[in-house]
Amino acid sequence: MTITAATPAPVPAPPARRLHVGGTLAAWIGVAPFIAFALLFLLLPTLTVVIGAFRAPGGGFTLEHVAGLSQPRIVSAFWISIRLSLATAALGCLIGFIVAAAVTRGGLPEGLRSGVMTFSGVAANFAGVPLAFAFIATLGRLGFMTVLLREWFGFNLYATGFNLISFWGLVLTYLYFQIPLMVLVITPALDGLKREWREAAEVLGASRLQYFRMIAMPILWPAVLGTFALLFANAFGAVATAMALTGSSLSIAPILLFAQIRGDVLQDPALGYAIAFGMIVLTAVANLISILLRGRAERWLK
């Protein structure tokens, strides 16, 4: 599955061969279109945002915009976003891991596995607006499950305080693409666990738990960490799902940014830059942490 892309396996470069294709300059010309594209449509736009966050209205450097992030409204939006991303990444990793482990290691029929993988490919990409509709149709006030529970079991879901248009409603919805994403990424890693490792541990007297704690988990840890960062960024940047689900009643960072871009709701155009910059910093930090931890966890892989 292509999503595995997120944690690329280190591939040894093939031995370089000498070919008759001209000098080094020619070699660089070959990648010039891509460099131009990446600069123009990926790096410069990002840079524009970063610079904008530090540029005073008249030009020159300022920290005012970034300081503006301390507005309660923005802080709370970021805080919800962080919690949302952490919660869905953590739960997604945990549940996805369990499902992947059940399918690959739990002695379930072989046919089930390819079904789960294909379905995960679909579900991981079934995000955005339609996903929100599916959850509204299922758990909204008139949704399938809500009605079913009420009419068959006399159970009023909404009387319990549940609301789809809430933090936990959003968590539930995000999990719909987070879990399959984890399944897609972690399954190859689980396949990489050799049967002999488990057997060797077992015959040496280790319990299942000891094997898991001392062998399997340390081996899987880098992949899990990488996926966690991916899921975090994935949730942190998601706008469409949240917007279609909640309108803009739940103020998370990307929705706030969206509203700001559309209509300057914060009455300060430069604050948009600051929010965008804050979002970059957060996803970058999440990835950095995961890379650092991975480096430690992978020292036996060098």
Next chain:
Amino acid sequence: MRLWSWLGFALGAVFMVLPLVGMFEFSLRARRGEYSLDAYRSVLGDPQFQATFAYSVVVAIVTIIAGVLLVVPTAYWVRLRLSRLRPVMEFVTLLPLVIPPIVIAFGYLRQFNTSSFLPLTGSARGTDFLLVMGYVTLSLPYMYRAVDTGLRTLDVATLTEASQSLGASWVTILSRVILPNLWPAVLSGAFLSFAIVIGEYVFAALLDRPAFGPYMVWVGGNRAYEPAALAVIAFGVTWACMGLLTLTGRLAAHHRAARR
């Protein structure tokens, strides 16, 4: 152990399947007291639907073509001549998974505004172009990874040397030798890109293009049962893309096995 596995799997399956059942059931409820396909009829008959869906399909196709033209020669070249650039390529192509799409879109609006050096947002054509570039960026991680993996299984250097010794030009090598051998990889990247692009919302909305994503949001705000019908349709499209992706993967495996 097996029991626990079944239990874990069953819980996961219930969570994943219920919303699908829910949206399907809901989409049939348009007529009071009975199930009907009214919501679908209303959606499919809506000229807005037809226009936006067609627009998004065209944009997706153009995105895929542009992505292939950009990625295949680059990945090929990096494998062949610039392997020291590979870590950089890995990093750059993964960036779109790290930088939130909305930030990139925001950057576009500022960098290509009407008073900039490249005022793409000034015209409809220019904005369309920008949208396509945005989608190429979003699908870059998948496209690049797919193509690079495909190239790994080919022996690029030998293929190239052989073609060169027969006097083939670079264009010929790429279009006649590399690309045909790379079809399964390219197709899998393409289907994934299609699935990502077809219902995309943020870029389309911020660039103000008449695409399927913003249309769906509009319907969501103004209709009751049609959104569920749209979700079913979108799910069907995603499913078709992934099905085709799996299929090309299998065909490629067969192909390789047959050649051995």
Next chain:
Amino acid sequence: MSFLTLENLKKSFGQTQVVHDFSLAVGKGEFVSLLGPSGCGKTTVLRMIAGFETTSAGRIRIDGQDVTALPPARRQIGMVFQAYALFPNLTAAGNVGFGLRVAGVPRRERAARVAEMLALIGLPDLGDRYPFQLSGGQQQRVALARALAPRPRVLLLDEPLSALDAKIRVSLRAEIRELQRTLGITTIFVTHDQEEALSMSDRVVVMHQGRAAQVGTPAEIYDSPANAFVAGFVGQLNRLPARVVDAGTGRVELAGHPLTLAATLPASGQVTLAARPEAFRPAPAGLPVEVETVEFLGALRRVHARLPDGSALVFDMFNSPDAPAPRMGERLTLAVDPSAWIVEAA
């Protein structure tokens, strides 16, 4: 009194039975090899002893204790796998100490035992290396130390040398055997390499289609194979069609040439006679052959020849300067020790 006893082990995977009534008694400190062609069930027997496969029937006893129903972790067995199977996330020392760690042995004691084991396998300075920093041979030695560190009652080795290159294979063979003798540990060694089995073992079990075809010392297996399968699998064997002339006196006719055998014969009809290449020697009179090719094997020459009826025969000649090698097309007569023939019903 045997230390490890297998009684009528059976194993079926679904409909197919892959181990049939396999019994074996191994004495304390004995080194026994399971030898047989691929797919004959060697690994399956070993995995039943380790507890990775359940037995379909039969008992396994270690030191008098019935372990048939015990999980692998409680059998006190050491096992070495074909493809290293070292834990990649632990150093060599971590691997060797793993069994002690899960058993709750205190750190100090553990470190001492690990150092002792690493010294025993001749890698005292490599404790800090991760498996990827070790060569195949070193990895396999660490795997051996890991299996031995918790002082198991029985050591099981499943083709531990087959992933290594030829030279290391031979030297490690001797090391394993030496270590096994020093520690006096009861050992079962699985291999499909007859040279390995014959050179290392106290006794060899030749397996065929899930059964023990013969159990015996290497010399017994080689010199007096119990049946045609063993004879054919261990060492090289000539198999020639012959006609019984008189069962009572042991007279047969082989390619038109009369022979008298020491073995008992079926009353009449066709039989197959089998003999090893070294059973033949050139003599003034005997079995007539025509030389086809000669292989030079150092101390020996292996001659490929044909009998008058066209069947192929291989025999060995000592290599000495005064006996020139036979030439292609040369005719020779060969004498055979009557007791060297093995008779199979045709």
